[in-house]
Amino acid sequence: MELLSFGDTGWGDELFKATFMTILVALVAFFFGFLISIFIVPLKLSNKKLLNYLGNTYTTIFRGVPELLVIYLLFFGGSSAVMFVAKIFGYKEFIEINAFLTGSISIGLISGAYTTEVLRGAIESINKGQFEGAKSLGLKKTTYYVFVIAPQVLRLSIPNLSNVWQLTLKDTALISVTGLVEIMRQSYIASGVTRNPLLFYSFAAFLYLILTTISLKYFNQLEKKYNHQP
Amino acid sequence: MKPLIDNFPDLLKSALLTLELTIFSILIGLLIGLIFSLMRISKIKILYFFSYYYSFVFRGTPLFVQIFIIYFGLAQLEFIRDSILWAVLKKPYWCAIIAFALNTGAYTSEIFRSGFEKIDKNLVEAANSLGLSNLKTFLTITLPIAIKRSLPAYGNEMILMLKGTSLASTVTLLDLTGTAKYIISTHFNPVEVFIFVGSIYLFFTFLIHTFIKYLERKFRYY
Numbered sequence: 001m002e003l004l005s006f007g008d009t010g011w012g013d014e015l016f017k018a019t020f021m022t023i024l025v026a027l028v029a030f031f032f033g034f035l036i037s038i039f040i041v042p043l044k045l046s047n048k049k050l051l052n053y054l055g056n057t058y059t060t061i062f063r064g065v066p067e068l069l070v071i072y073l074l075f076f077g078g079s080s081a082v083m084f085v086a087k088i089f090g091y092k093e094f095i096e097i098n099a100f101l102t103g104s105i106s107i108g109l110i111s112g113a114y115t116t117e118v119l120r121g122a123i124e125s126i127n128k129g130q131f132e133g134a135k136s137l138g139l140k141k142t143t144y145y146v147f148v149i150a151p152q153v154l155r156l157s158i159p160n161l162s163n164v165w166q167l168t169l170k171d172t173a174l175i176s177v178t179g180l181v182e183i184m185r186q187s188y189i190a191s192g193v194t195r196n197p198l199l200f201y202s203f204a205a206f207l208y209l210i211l212t213t214i215s216l217k218y219f220n221q222l223e224k225k226y227n228h229q230p
Numbered sequence: 231m232k233p234l235i236d237n238f239p240d241l242l243k244s245a246l247l248t249l250e251l252t253i254f255s256i257l258i259g260l261l262i263g264l265i266f267s268l269m270r271i272s273k274i275k276i277l278y279f280f281s282y283y284y285s286f287v288f289r290g291t292p293l294f295v296q297i298f299i300i301y302f303g304l305a306q307l308e309f310i311r312d313s314i315l316w317a318v319l320k321k322p323y324w325c326a327i328i329a330f331a332l333n334t335g336a337y338t339s340e341i342f343r344s345g346f347e348k349i350d351k352n353l354v355e356a357a358n359s360l361g362l363s364n365l366k367t368f369l370t371i372t373l374p375i376a377i378k379r380s381l382p383a384y385g386n387e388m389i390l391m392l393k394g395t396s397l398a399s400t401v402t403l404l405d406l407t408g409t410a411k412y413i414i415s416t417h418f419n420p421v422e423v424f425i426f427v428g429s430i431y432l433f434f435t436f437l438i439h440t441f442i443k444y445l446e447r448k449f450r451y452y
Contacts, residue, residue, distance in 0.1 A: 064432045065428040208291045
């Protein structure tokens with residue numbers, strides 16, 4: 001138990017900080033994914049074949065390829081891509097993007113693919129009358145999407161977004177391969193120093209369990225709060 | 231392209247390893263899932279709670295942590311190193327399969343549980359009134375319907391498991407992702423490798439998808 005205490009002798013404070021890092025990466029990735037999906041969902045719902053094709057390619061790739069592979073792509077390819085762009089503007093030094101950015105972007109891309117599917121499903125399940133009603137009131141397309149459709153879509157997709165959040169939270173453990181000090185990486189370091197992997201990985205599992213349980217409770221509350229029939 | 235061509239035999243071998251890991255874990259996981267879903271619907275409290283907490287723990291933690299606990303954590307215990315289990319647990323290959331099977335077993339048990347719970351009680355009553363025994367009702371009525379209804383969700387779980395096997399690379403196994411990482415870090419060609427290896431994974435995903443669609447067609451009988 002001493003190994004988990006706070007202060008210089010234990011790893012408690014380090015793991016505490018690492019937990020915040022996990023939460024931070026998960027939040028950034030989830031919202032980044034949400035942002036992406038806002039741009040991809042219209043592509044998937046569009047009547048134009050080409051746009052459809054683009055949207056489908058994105059979701060197929062990022063839902064079908066392992067998370068680790070995506071992380072390696074961005075980890076090894078990220079800085080050279082940034083340097084390539086920087087070179088065009090005449091900057092020739094070596095640029096290293098940090099692990100936090102690499103991690104949240106790669107997990108965000110994956111999370112975005114799942115969020116896209118969730119939102120698309122929710123939009124398709126909305127009664128056609130809502131669209132027609134909004135149109136007949138003379139509202140512009142952007143206006144009725146934002147004020148009429150979006151609130152309903154969000155309400156309908158809370159349970160599935162909860163699943164995507166859980167997935168994203170668990171995927172953040174994989175970012176540890178890039179060296180970002182979150183729960184998994186900190187446990188790796190601690191178990192290397194103390195030679196007690198069983199304790200630290202079990203404790204890491206316990207921390208993740210707490211995070212997933214709390215967020216599940218929160219999403220259930222959210223669902224209950226907004227689950228009213230008009 | 232040259233590094234990919236040079237490493238083609240390795241890539242082929244690792245693709246087979248990925249397939250092997252996926253198939254083994256899915257088969258063992260299917261068995262675990264079925265058993266635990268039955269425990270979950272049973273009326274015996276202790277079986278129910280055991281199954282409930284099993285699925286709670288394995289679905290609430292990342293697979294990455296689970297595989298590390300089994301591979302690095304268990305090796306620390308003296309009594310495991312002295313037992314026969316050590317012959318299995320010292321090999322990363324078996325540790326990976328155990329972790330994957332336990333993980334997918336937890337998700338599978340939830341899928342089947344909801345399949346069992348959604349079955350119309352009238353069907354069971356009708357079967358009973360025709361004089362079928364409880365066991366026969368279960369085997370010929372409840373189980374086939376539950377499995378058929380679980381197929382789409384189970385297909386997704388199989389695809390998730392395929393992606394999950396990439397974690398085998400973190401315990402020194404050279405599966406597709408492991409080999410991909412090796413090629414990237416020696417030749418520094420992430421985009422090329424990502425496209426090539428990613429396509430192999432997408433091809434496997436497509437195979438699973440087709441297989442599930444085939445099963446769904448085959449079991450469409452009412």
